[in-house]
Amino acid sequence: MTSSSDTALLVIDAQESFRRRADDWAATAxxxxxxxxxxxxxxxxxxxxxxxxxxxxxxxxxxVFDPASGFVRVIEDLDPRESEAALVKTTVNSFGSTDLHDRLQKAGVRRVVICGIRTEQCCETTARVAADLGYEVEFVTDATTTSAIPAHGGLAAVSGEDIMRRTESILAARGFATIASTSEWIGAVRAPGLP
Structure with a gap:
């Protein structure tokens, strides 16, 4: 991975595995x-x-997350390029089971922009680890999604929307990340040609 920028976009788990869970995907937040x-x-x-x-x-x-299923691949609509880094992880965070940190360091990346699937799981956990590693973290919540958590063991159900808002609040309030929308990141935060 080479870069002339100090920023990298991490697209986490935007993969066919989730779409194969038809009921879950239909109810995405x-x-x-x-x-x-x-x-x-x-x-x-x-x-x-x-x-x-x-x-x-x-x-x-x-x-559906077993590589033998054939679904551990980026959602086709996103059209990944062969020249772009593609990593496969086996941990919740994107750093623990990959060489992501080494790649980012070698490319001079100091800021990561996080998007993907399961706002409160792999996306949030990656944001927290990235912050611990010293990266500036931008969390683009409307470019993430999750599903509701049903009532379990006496605990109340939590809607996907509530999970997303909670994740934003905790990441921002605890200093793990700056929260942005897609339009804010693209339009107001960084315009083409600006440092």
Missing amino acids: NPAVIDNIALLVAHAREVGDPVVWITHSEPGSGG
Whole structure:
């Protein structure tokens, strides 16, 4: 991965595995997630920020995250390029089971922009680890999504929308990330040709 920018876009788990869970995908909290990720990818390419595609794999699980299923691949609509880094992780965060940190360091990246699937799981956890590693973190919540958590063991159900708002609040209030929308990141935060 080479970069003339100090910023990298991390696209986390935007993979077919999730779409294969038809009921879950139909109830996603943010139906615009793929369109918003595509906008961020197009913008990153336009301004020369590297795009890193990260997928989640559970070898031997027999489910949709098992590489043998054929679904551990980026959602086709997003059109990843062969020249862009593609990493496969087996941990919740994107750093623990990949060489992502080394790649970002070698490319001179100091800021990561996070988008993808499961706002409160892989996206949030990656944001927290990135902050701990010293990166400036931009969390583009409307380019993430999740699903509701049903009531379990006496605990109340939580809507996907509430999970997304909670994630924003905690990441921002605890200093892990700056929260932005897709339009804010593309329009107001960084315009093409500006440092």
